[in-house]
Amino acid sequence: MDDKRGRFEAEVLPHLNAAYRFARWLAHSPGDADDLVQEAILRAFRGFDALRGSDVKAWLLAIVRNCHSTALKQQQRRGFVPLPEEHDAQDGYAMIATTPDPESVSIRRDDERTLERLMSALPEEHREVLVLREIEDMDYREIATVTNVPIGTVMSRLARARAALKARWLKEAEGERRGVR
Amino acid sequence: MGCAESLRVQAYFDGEVDAVSAADIERHTEHCAECRALLQDLEQTRTAIRRDLTLGRAPPELRVRIMRALDQETAVKTPRPNGWGRSTWRTRAFWAGALGGVGSAAVAATLAFFLLSPSLTNPLLDDLVDAHVRSLMPSHLIDVVSTDQHTVKPWFAGHTDVSPVVADFAQQGYRLIGGRADYLDHQRSAVVVYQHGPHVINVFSWAASQRALPNNTTRNGYHMAFWKAGDLEYSAVSDTGWDELLGLVRLLQDLSARDARQ
Numbered sequence: 001m002d003d004k005r006g007r008f009e010a011e012v013l014p015h016l017n018a019a020y021r022f023a024r025w026l027a028h029s030p031g032d033a034d035d036l037v038q039e040a041i042l043r044a045f046r047g048f049d050a051l052r053g054s055d056v057k058a059w060l061l062a063i064v065r066n067c068h069s070t071a072l073k074q075q076q077r078r079g080f081v082p083l084p085e086e087h088d089a090q091d092g093y094a095m096i097a098t099t100p101d102p103e104s105v106s107i108r109r110d111d112e113r114t115l116e117r118l119m120s121a122l123p124e125e126h127r128e129v130l131v132l133r134e135i136e137d138m139d140y141r142e143i144a145t146v147t148n149v150p151i152g153t154v155m156s157r158l159a160r161a162r163a164a165l166k167a168r169w170l171k172e173a174e175g176e177r178r179g180v181r
Numbered sequence: 182m183g184c185a186e187s188l189r190v191q192a193y194f195d196g197e198v199d200a201v202s203a204a205d206i207e208r209h210t211e212h213c214a215e216c217r218a219l220l221q222d223l224e225q226t227r228t229a230i231r232r233d234l235t236l237g238r239a240p241p242e243l244r245v246r247i248m249r250a251l252d253q254e255t256a257v258k259t260p261r262p263n264g265w266g267r268s269t270w271r272t273r274a275f276w277a278g279a280l281g282g283v284g285s286a287a288v289a290a291t292l293a294f295f296l297l298s299p300s301l302t303n304p305l306l307d308d309l310v311d312a313h314v315r316s317l318m319p320s321h322l323i324d325v326v327s328t329d330q331h332t333v334k335p336w337f338a339g340h341t342d343v344s345p346v347v348a349d350f351a352q353q354g355y356r357l358i359g360g361r362a363d364y365l366d367h368q369r370s371a372v373v374v375y376q377h378g379p380h381v382i383n384v385f386s387w388a389a390s391q392r393a394l395p396n397n398t399t400r401n402g403y404h405m406a407f408w409k410a411g412d413l414e415y416s417a418v419s420d421t422g423w424d425e426l427l428g429l430v431r432l433l434q435d436l437s438a439r440d441a442r443q
Contacts, residue, residue: 005255016247020239034243041247045254115233133195134230140197155188162191162226 008048015057016041018136019064025131026068026124036071040064058138058145065128065146118168126161133158183215190216194223305365310400312363312372313383313418323359323374333360333373341371343413345386346436350375355382355429375429380421382429389414406430410437 020037027033040063051059119127125147132143143158144151184190186209192198193206210216325336330347337344340362349357354377361372363385370387394407394414404426406417415433419426 005251008251016244017238020243021237034240034246037239037243038247038250042250042254045251115229119230119234130230134227135234140192140195155192158195159188159191162223165226166222 004048008045011056012041012044012048012060015060018057019060021135022061022064022128022131023068025119025127026065032071036064036067039071040067043067055142055145057136058142061132061136061146062148114169114172118165118172121168122161122164125157126164129154129157130161130165184213184219186213186216187219190219191223194220306395306398306400306405308365309385309405309416309418310403312365312385313403324361326359328357330357333357336360337362337371341369343369343371343386343388345371345373345384345413345415346410346433346440347373348432348436350429350432353428353432354378354425355432377419377421377425377429380419380425382417382419382421382426384429384433385416385418386413388412408434410434411441
């Protein structure tokens with residue numbers, strides 16, 4: 001194995017799970033997420049020589065995000081209209097739920113479904129900061145690197161995202177009480 | 182979130198402030214009910230997300246796909262003939278194999294090993310692993326189903342270019358389950374299929390060439406043993422342990438030696 005490949009596997013591939021989780025929240029289907037991660041890893045490999053500094057995880061997730069935007073733009077150019085994220089929450093849930101591992105199926109509860117659905121239905125710029133902060137446990141500086149915005153913007157987006165999620169959660173609970181849902 | 186301090190409170194919650202600011206914010210929340218409620222909300226949201234929304238790990242098949250893609254990426258410098266097409270096909274065959282009914286635990290082990298194995302340069306090794314994996318696809322394992330060497334051996338005569346040693350070693354734990362013709366290294370090869378516990382062992386054989394045989398090796402989690410007997414070259418491939426695999430190799434070598442003396 002040549003040296004670059006070895007270093008890449010040692011330094012970058014430990015973050016494959018993070019890349020995958022992030023891609024699952026960005027892409028519209030598990031299949032898209034797989035393609036997205038593969039594309040990102042290849043791009044990362046090609047650009048690996050240029051990587052300076054130690055924050056490999058943020059660097060890799062930024063590439064995942066870039067690949068995602070590129071794919072979206074291509075789809076739009078081809079006239080493909082992605083699922084509207086705001087309104088079609090049910091699809092958002094279906095996307096997450098198609099390939100759960102057996103364990104998670106058995107322990108899955110209504111609350112989890114609801115939370116997944118609500119997260120999926122958030123606008124992407126809200127969803128991504130929430131995922132990076134709460135699931136990937138990244139600090140503001142790292143999130144700023146991944147999302148390519150200033151730290152101040154990370155803070156305000158995060159605040160709006162958290163408020164939006166809570167508001168939707170409350171609305172959901174209210175709907176359930178009325179028996180609407 | 183009308184309080185002007187709410188962003189600072191959030192930063193405090195996220196561990197982004199220094200000790201002095203932290204003390205300052207703690208004092209603020211003692212007086213500000215809104216910010217106390219905010220802290221509670223933040224905590225609840227985090228707890229719920231971290232408890233419920235972990236999508237876990239990249240699936241093994243994605244890892245394999247990525248390693249394959251990286252193999253191709255690194256191999257671009259020295260392409261083999263038809264390298265891309267073959268590799269694509271191979272990946273599919275690999276997956277068809279992995280999804281087949283035979284030994285899914287073994288396949289899982291293979292996937293794990295896959296990540297550790299270095300790139301191959303010897304196409305023969307590639308071909309052997311591919312053929313072994315292909316054989317794990319439903320209904321490709323065996324062309325002639327028989328535990329009787331007297332059925333399997335003549336079958337090869339009509340279907341391959343070689344006539345390997347065949348015997349049932351059920352007593353030693355290697356049950357003969359059949360034979361298959363496969364295409365390997367540009368010639369038709371005979372494959373004798375044994376079952377050892379839950380593991381399938383493919384014993385490939387082909388006409389010996391001038392080229393040196395590879396050393397015994399492990400590729401993609403499959404052990405591969407090589408030996409030469411008479412005018413044939415053999416390779417036994419399996420995900421069983423080395424000891425078990427080499428046990429069968431010794432039995433076959435003994436058999437070849439006995440045949441040669443006759």
